[in-house]
Amino acid sequence: MNHLQQAFSVRFEYNVFFTHKLFEPSNPVFRDFLRSASGETTKKIFFVIDSGVMEHHPGLPDQITKYFSDLPSLTLIKEMMIAPGGESCKNTEQYFYEIVRAVDRFGIDRHSYIAAIGGGAVLDLAGYAAAVSHRGIRHIRIPTTVLSQNDSGVGVKNGINYLGKKNFLGSFAPPVAVFNDFSYLTTLSDADWRSGISEAVKVALIKDSAFFEWIKQHAAALANRDMDAMQYLIKRCAALHMEHIGGGDPFEMGSSRPLDFGHWSAHKVEQLSEFSVKHGEAVAMGIALDSAYSFLSGMLKEKDARDILGVLTALGFAVSHPLMDIRDGESPVLKGLNEFREHLGGRLTIMLLSAIGRGEETHELDTDTLIRSSQWVASFSSKH
Amino acid sequence: MNHLQQAFSVRFEYNVFFTHKLFEPSNPVFRDFLRSASGETTKKIFFVIDSGVMEHHPGLPDQITKYFSDLPSLTLIKEMMIAPGGESCKNTEQYFYEIVRAVDRFGIDRHSYIAAIGGGAVLDLAGYAAAVSHRGIRHIRIPTTVLSQNDSGVGVKNGINYLGKKNFLGSFAPPVAVFNDFSYLTTLSDADWRSGISEAVKVALIKDSAFFEWIKQHAAALANRDMDAMQYLIKRCAALHMEHIGGGDPFEMGSSRPLDFGHWSAHKVEQLSEFSVKHGEAVAMGIALDSAYSFLSGMLKEKDARDILGVLTALGFAVSHPLMDIRDGESPVLKGLNEFREHLGGRLTIMLLSAIGRGEETHELDTDTLIRSSQWVASFSSKH
Numbered sequence: 001m002n003h004l005q006q007a008f009s010v011r012f013e014y015n016v017f018f019t020h021k022l023f024e025p026s027n028p029v030f031r032d033f034l035r036s037a038s039g040e041t042t043k044k045i046f047f048v049i050d051s052g053v054m055e056h057h058p059g060l061p062d063q064i065t066k067y068f069s070d071l072p073s074l075t076l077i078k079e080m081m082i083a084p085g086g087e088s089c090k091n092t093e094q095y096f097y098e099i100v101r102a103v104d105r106f107g108i109d110r111h112s113y114i115a116a117i118g119g120g121a122v123l124d125l126a127g128y129a130a131a132v133s134h135r136g137i138r139h140i141r142i143p144t145t146v147l148s149q150n151d152s153g154v155g156v157k158n159g160i161n162y163l164g165k166k167n168f169l170g171s172f173a174p175p176v177a178v179f180n181d182f183s184y185l186t187t188l189s190d191a192d193w194r195s196g197i198s199e200a201v202k203v204a205l206i207k208d209s210a211f212f213e214w215i216k217q218h219a220a221a222l223a224n225r226d227m228d229a230m231q232y233l234i235k236r237c238a239a240l241h242m243e244h245i246g247g248g249d250p251f252e253m254g255s256s257r258p259l260d261f262g263h264w265s266a267h268k269v270e271q272l273s274e275f276s277v278k279h280g281e282a283v284a285m286g287i288a289l290d291s292a293y294s295f296l297s298g299m300l301k302e303k304d305a306r307d308i309l310g311v312l313t314a315l316g317f318a319v320s321h322p323l324m325d326i327r328d329g330e331s332p333v334l335k336g337l338n339e340f341r342e343h344l345g346g347r348l349t350i351m352l353l354s355a356i357g358r359g360e361e362t363h364e365l366d367t368d369t370l371i372r373s374s375q376w377v378a379s380f381s382s383k384h
Numbered sequence: 385m386n387h388l389q390q391a392f393s394v395r396f397e398y399n400v401f402f403t404h405k406l407f408e409p410s411n412p413v414f415r416d417f418l419r420s421a422s423g424e425t426t427k428k429i430f431f432v433i434d435s436g437v438m439e440h441h442p443g444l445p446d447q448i449t450k451y452f453s454d455l456p457s458l459t460l461i462k463e464m465m466i467a468p469g470g471e472s473c474k475n476t477e478q479y480f481y482e483i484v485r486a487v488d489r490f491g492i493d494r495h496s497y498i499a500a501i502g503g504g505a506v507l508d509l510a511g512y513a514a515a516v517s518h519r520g521i522r523h524i525r526i527p528t529t530v531l532s533q534n535d536s537g538v539g540v541k542n543g544i545n546y547l548g549k550k551n552f553l554g555s556f557a558p559p560v561a562v563f564n565d566f567s568y569l570t571t572l573s574d575a576d577w578r579s580g581i582s583e584a585v586k587v588a589l590i591k592d593s594a595f596f597e598w599i600k601q602h603a604a605a606l607a608n609r610d611m612d613a614m615q616y617l618i619k620r621c622a623a624l625h626m627e628h629i630g631g632g633d634p635f636e637m638g639s640s641r642p643l644d645f646g647h648w649s650a651h652k653v654e655q656l657s658e659f660s661v662k663h664g665e666a667v668a669m670g671i672a673l674d675s676a677y678s679f680l681s682g683m684l685k686e687k688d689a690r691d692i693l694g695v696l697t698a699l700g701f702a703v704s705h706p707l708m709d710i711r712d713g714e715s716p717v718l719k720g721l722n723e724f725r726e727h728l729g730g731r732l733t734i735m736l737l738s739a740i741g742r743g744e745e746t747h748e749l750d751t752d753t754l755i756r757s758s759q760w761v762a763s764f765s766s767k768h
Contacts, residue, residue, distance in 0.1 A: 003401040004623055006538075006558070008630040009393040010637075017387040041731040104547050109726045110636075132516065134726075135543060135554045136635070154390075159519060163488050170519045171555060174390070239388055246392040251520070252494075253394075342493045342518075347425040 012250070016154045016178040016238060018231075022142065023063040030067070033177050034074055043112045045140075046077040046102060048126040050118025052085030053144050056187035060117070077106045085118055087275040089125050090160040090167075099129035108137055113176070115140040119192075120148040120279070124170070127158030131173035138176045144184035146196025146230065147280050150237035154178050156250055165339065166267055172251040180238070182231055193225060194316050195280030198262075200237035201312065202287055206261050207240055209357025216307070219314035261351040261359055262286035265324060268336025272323045284317035285324050288380075292373035293365065294353040304356050309377065313384045320381040326374035329367050337365065396634070400538045400562040400622060402615075406526065407447040414451070417561050418458055427496045429524075430461040430486060432510040434502025436469030437528050440571035444501070461490045469502055471659040473509050474544040474551075483513035492521055497560070499524040503576070504532040504663070508554070511542030515557035522560045528568035530580025530614065531664050534621035538562050540634055549723070550651055556635040564622070566615055577609060578700050579664030582646075584621035585696065586671055590645045591624055593741025600691070603698035645735040645743055646670035649708060652720025656707045668701035669708050672764075676757035677749065678737040688740050693761065697768045704765040710758035713751050721749065 019029045034043075047064060054060065061080050068076045081102060083089045099114070108114065114137050116126035123141050130139040143153030159170020185193065197215075204212035214236075215222070221229040266286035269277055277285075288309050295305035312319050324333055341348040347363060354360040403413045418427075431448060438444065445464050452460045465486060467473045483498070492498065498521050500510035507525050514523040527537030543554020569577065581599075588596035598620075599606070605613040650670035653661055661669075672693050679689035696703050708717055725732040731747060738744040 002403065003399045004538075004619075004626055005397070005399055006626050006630055007395070007397040008634050009395045010635050011391070011393045013389070013391040015387045015389055019386065100546065100553065104549070104552070107726050111731075128516075132512075132553050132555055134552065135541065135556055154388075157519065162484065165488070167519065168488070169484065169516050171516055172519055235388075242388055242390050246390055250392050251394050342491050347495075 012156075012174040014174055014176055014178065016180060016242065018180050018182065018235060020181065020183045022179050022181040022183075023060070023067045025067060030179060031071060034071065037176065041111065042073055042075055044075045044077055044106065044108050045113040045115055046106055046108050047080040048099060048114065048116045048118075048122065049080055049082050050085040050116075050122040050144065051082050053118050053184065054082055057184075077102075077108070079106070083118070083122050083125060085122060087121050087161070087270070090121050091275075093160065093162075095125055096129050096160055099126060100133050103129070103133040103137065108133070110134045110137055113138045113140050115142060117142040117144060118148075119143070119145040120152040123148055123153050124158045124167070125160055127173060127175065128160055128170050131158055131171045136173065139173065141175045141178045143178065143180060145188060145192050146185065146194075146234065147192075147199060148196070149180045149182075149185075150196055150234040151199040151241055153180070154238045154242055155245055164271065166271060174250075180234065182227070182234075185227070185230060190225075190316075191278060191281070193230075194223070195278045197222060197233065197315055198280045198284040198287060198312070198317060199241075200233050201308075201315075202261050202283060203237055203240045203244075205287065205291075205308065205353060205356060206351060206359030207244070207357065208236075209355070211236055211240070212311075212356050215315075216311050219311055223314065223316045261353075262288075262290050264337055264340045264350060265289055265333045267340065268333050269321060269323045271336075272332055273321075277321065277323070281317065284312050284315075285319055285321055285377075288312060288319035288377045289324060289370075289373055290350070290352055292376045292380075293369060296372050296376060297352070297366070297369050299360065300353045300355065304353070306380070307356070309380050310384070313381075318381070320374075320378045324374065325378070326367075326371050328371070334367070334370070396540075396558040398558055398560055398562065400564060400626065402564050402566065402619060404565065404567045406563050406565040406567075407444070407451045409451060414563060415455060418455065421560065425495065426457055426459055428459045428461055428490065428492050429497040429499055430490055430492050431464040432483060432498065432500045432502075432506065433464055433466050434469040434500075434506040434528065435466050437502050437568065438466055441568075461486075461492070463490070467502070467506050467509060469506060471505050471545070471654075474505050475659075477544065477546075479509055480513050480544055483510060484517050487513070487517040487521065492517070494518045494521055497522045497524050499526060501526040501528060502532075503527070503529040504536040507532055507537050508542045508551070509544055511557060511559065512544055512554050515542055515555045520557060523557065525559045525562045527562065527564060529572060529576050530569065530578075530618065531576075531583060532580070533564045533566075533569075534580055534618040535583040535625055537564070538622045538626055539629055548655065550655060558634075564618065566611070566618075569611070569614060574609075574700075575662060575665070577614075578607070579662045581606060581617065581699055582664045582668040582671060582696070582701065583625075584617050585692075585699075586645050586647075586667060587621055587624045587628075589671065589675075589692065589737055589740060590735060590743030591628070591741065592620075593739070595620055595624070596695075596740050599699075600695050603695055607698065607700045645737075646672075646674050648721055648724045648734060649673050649717045651724065652717050653705060653707045655720075656716055657705075661705065661707070665701065668696050668699075669703055669705055669761075672696060672703035672761045673708060673754075673757055674734075674736060676760045676764075677753060680756050680760060681736070681750070681753050683744065684737045684739065688737070690764070691740070693764050694768070697765075702765070704758075704762045708758065709762070710751075710754050712755070718751070718754070
């Protein structure tokens with residue numbers, strides 16, 4: 001055949017640092033990273049900060065300015081962009097273009113940095129803008145919520161919503177560094193503190209029964225904002241998530257997305273609720289539904305399914321919601337199933353459980369069993 | 385130190401096929417590719433066609449429809465998008481969003497295809513829209529110009545212009561296949577036929593003196609639209625370009641872009657001319673300028689510099705243009721040098737020549753020598 005073959009591999013490497021008070025003058029972690037990464041040129045750094053973080057830490061821009069004041073290899077862009085926290089920053093292209101225009105205005109080149117401080121949504125937004133400006137500016141993530149520190153912030157995806165669809169525009173673009181600063185966790189609302197725990201439950205359920213057992217033992221401590229327990233949870237969850245990405249198909253070029261246990265319905269509920277149900281809260285409901293389905297379809301023991309719903313409840317999660325109710329084949333959440341099939345690429349791959357700590361893929365969900373699963377969760381919920 | 389390390393490699397593979405009359409029912413190349421790539425699901429394919437191609441091949445959509453009529457594993461989206469050919473399709477976000485909305489409307493999933501037929505600009509546009517829709521839809525390129533068949537179309541970059549800057553938004557996203565259909569070359573204008581040859585001259589000058597010698601011997605044949613000569617030129621140039629990408633730094637994460645000989649001034653002239661000077665024409669002028677600079681800075685023999693300008697002239701290229709004139713440090717084209725530095729990432733890396741077939745990088749250009757180089761090219765031009 002008359003053709004030329006092209007084949008190459010691209011190597012990606014980054015560290016996820018765990019620290020406290022990242023911008024305290026005495027904390028060397030960020031400066032050390034920049035020194036180790038610096039080449040022959042002066043690099044710029046532009047900060048995008050979550051408005052939610054600014055509310056609790058109004059002095060942050062000044063702190064950052066001081067922190068970088070004696071680093072000659074770096075030019076800090078003094079003007080920092082404040083992006084509205086939560087999904088709203090991803091629901092319009094406005095903030096995306098605001099970052100892109102800042103790249104132009106401040107002359108941020110491909111080897112300079114865009115650093116984002118905030119929850120998963122602001123990190124997704126800034127990561128996407130960084131990934132496509134000049135075909136990719138170096139991106140640093142400073143996740144400030146449980147959810148972003150243990151899951152989305154340590155991974156390789158970014159994106160914004162478009163046409164009302166979650167992450168319709170986005171890319172796979174590894175950050176150059178992630179700084180998980182635990183001190184931000186103390187100022188989270190109870191809902192935000194709790195919200196990210198569901199991703200840890202998810203990864204434990206499909207990969208690590210000992211971790212699920214640990215969460216079960218520490219559910220009360222976690223619900224009561226015990227910082228040591230939360231730090232352990234975040235590190236373990238981040239490690240499992242990163243192993244999954246690095247050891248598998250980081251850019252999801254194959255057809256399966258096995259980490260997404262409990263997510264197919266969660267995405268739809270978030271959207272239907274106009275994001276008043278947080279991602280982590282929706283994931284807890286999605287885990288409950290898919291655990292019930294795993295039980296009712298004969299894959300999982302009833303005791304295990306009850307255990308899972310019990311742990312979610314002990315953590316403070318609601319396991320059901322009117323928007324999650326499945327009454328017939330036309331139920332709104334079932335529409336999410338088709339959209340998810342499309343987003344994945346044609347063939348549906350849904351992760352279910354054959355045991356605690358063991359995920360198993362399936363390619364079809366039965367509507368009748370889904371209706372019974374939804375009823376089973378609602379009935380569990382009403383008794384607890 | 386308290387951190388987790390992430391490290392992984394992502395493998396990319398694709399073939400560049402050389403063929404004639406790709407959509408003739410009897411041509412198996414495209415169908416064979418789709419069969420070999422098909423998995424368990426029916427895939428969709430959506431076509432974006434260059435308006436310039438449509439002008440000369442108005443029956444193309446019908447041909448495509450017939451070609452795919454007996455392929456059960458594929459669903460052809462009957463509605464095809466016509467995008468204006470040339471840089472204008474990249475100068476606004478309008479066509480980008482038109483493709484993204486088509487992805488939504490027709491339910492194009494991540495494992496379906498967006499196929500683009502046209503010149504480099506339309507391929508860049510469609511490649512970018514494909515790369516960020518659903519975080520990356522499979523992209524097929526069918527380049528129809530000399531420039532796209534031997535250079536941009538076989539590579540891994542895409543993009544659109546923003547804020548008047550070329551490729552300000554874009555990504556590195558390898559296609560899944562490239563089909564170089566030589567039959568499209570017969571309907572090109574003389575300017576489009578010629579335009580892409582300058583990229584072959586470029587790659588020959590920095591990598592392959594024997595290829596430059598071949599171009600020199602065949603300059604008249606190429607200028608007279610000899611098809612055999614052109615096919616050889618395209619294959620050799622594509623192979624050299626692909627070797628460079630695959631063997632080097634495909635996503636340009638390092639600081640240098642050594643294939644860009646002659647390009648720093650070319651980009652600026654295209655923009656200053658509002659794209660009335662074609663990319664390939666601008667590159668020919670850029671090659672002339674940088675060859676002159678290589679000579680006047682003592683790196684290259686005068687005979688070689690004259691040879692290069694002679695070959696460009698014999699191919700029908702203008703080697704100078706009022707917009708390329710450098711009279712002082714404020715000359716418009718010098719502004720391009722700073723923009724290029726920014727786009728590259730801080731440190732300027734310019735390729736010059738130490739001999740025909742041997743590129744050599746430098747990190748500074750001297751303004752006085754640039755002024756003399758510009759004069760030298762103008763004086764050569766006025767005598768030939």
